[in-house]
Each structure stands twice: as structure tokens, then as C-alpha cells.
Amino acid sequence: MVNLNLQLLSGFLGNHIKDICPNKYVSDSDNHCAHFVSHVMGYTFGVTCRLMGQANGPGANIRVQEVFPKCPQVGTWAARPASVTMCLVFITNPSNVNLSQKVFQNVPRKHIGIYCADLIWHYSNSQHQVVKQTPEQFSHHYPAPDNAMFYGTLPL
């Protein structure tokens, strides 16, 4: 498991996905939010950039709806336990998420980042680079009602 910390994440700040992915799955037309998170965290399950790109290196999952159910514990952002200081963070319309069944629909407006040191690190598909934001800033990623936030403890 990756030793997640501020120094690790800071190393990705400002990177384009081509600086991160060895499998050349790097088109700016694709959404790389889950792709970035999975490369950082080493999530190799499900559909990966290695499978869908050119197999040159370790694969990383590329789909939010496949990462979410791998989180041992999920909940609304407001209900995040104080003890959870590092986790994944998701944003979408609340109707797209079933917490009890741990299901995340594959809707267009959904996004994922990594929460660490009171900041959220995520891949901005409009800026084509890794950025960091406060949770409050991240909550404006989509306009309401598509901006409900959820946490997920880190998949093992």
C-alpha cells in the first residue's frame, strides 16, 4: 500500500497525465480523475490504462464507479469521522450514489480526488493538470445539485 503523505502528493502538483501514465492513455479528451488517483494509490483492479492504452507499464484503474465500491467505508462528506484524515473524496449528484449498497452510477458528472492534510488533490480535466484545493473550493467543482460530496476510506 502506498505511503500517502503531503510530500508524495506535492510531487504530482501541476503534472499533466502524460507525466504520470506510462501507458500513453493521455488524451485530453478523456476524463483522468480516477486515472490520476489510481496511479498515485496503485489501484490496479478493474479497467485500467494498461488495458485501454498501450501496455508499457503498471496499469491504473480509470473509472470512478469501480474505485468507490473498493473503499472499505463510505459516507457523506459531512459524516466523515474525525479519525479519517486521509481518504478519497467523491462529488456528484446525490441521487447517483447508493451508500448502503456502495454503488456509484456511471453518470457524466462525477469526480474523485485524494484528501490529505486538509486539502484535496485531484486532476483538473479543464486545466489538464493536478491541482490542490480546499474541500470548500472542491465543493464547487460542479454546480448544484451535482456537488454532493462523499468520502471513502482508502482501498487496501
Add this chain to the structure above:
Amino acid sequence: MMRSLGLRWAVFCGFLLVSSCARTPTSASEFKVAHLPPTPKDLIEAVLASNQISLKVSSTCNNVGTESTDKTIGRYLAGFLAEMQVPDKINWVETTRETGTSTSGEQVWICNLTLHHKDGDDLWSWGVRFKVRQSDGLVLPDSFECTGAG
């Protein structure tokens, strides 16, 4: 103008796909593309004709539908086509093909149809990849994969 045409195409295809889903999903019947090599129009027609292929065709199609009840390639694509209806957003359809081989070693074209949407951070590209046999233009139903990320 291009955006308007793209929107009209999306609405038209959405109508075709959604209306065809009234039937119970069955195994796809044989379909051959109109030209060798297939044109972009031929590839789009091939996908429309393959709309009843089950999402179980490939692990890449697990949970790709915009609704958990989506069972077919047609229903999956219809979900994203339905998201392309807002006229002031950027939407487009992309088709590509390249040469390759099938799992049985036949010469094929590896074809992609991708639906693109771009509106700031609301950016996505979802679609399908499939193979067309070069010798006779047969669309290989078992070759379908679902592409896209996010």
C-alpha cells in the same frame, strides 16, 4: 453549425437506440459493413445495428451504463447520447479504425465510436471498440468493448 449538426445527430441516434430497446435483448444477428474498408458512416451504422449486444460481452462493460438497469450496448450509449442534448455545450462523435488481428488470427479493422462532451470540468468520452473482419466486413459481436474513463 458543426455543434448543431452533432446535436441533431445525437438526438436522432438517441431516438433510434432508445426506441430499439423496447425489445428484449437477444444475441446480435450477423451484420456486415457497407464498404471495405468501412467509412465513418458504416461504423456508426454497425454500432446502431449492434445495439442489442449484452454488456456482459466484456468486463470493460461492467457498470458502464448511466443506470444500473442498463443491459445492452444500445442502452449504454443512449444514456450518454441523452446527455448531449444541451445545445450550448460542446459535443461531438468520433470514429476511428486501424488494422489488427482477431483472437482467431484473422485480419480485422479495430474500430472505435466515441461520444465526446466538453463543458469545463464536465468532460467525458464514452463509447465502444469492436472488430470488423477485413475479408467480408463482418462485425464480430464478441469483440465489443466499452471505452471511456472518469
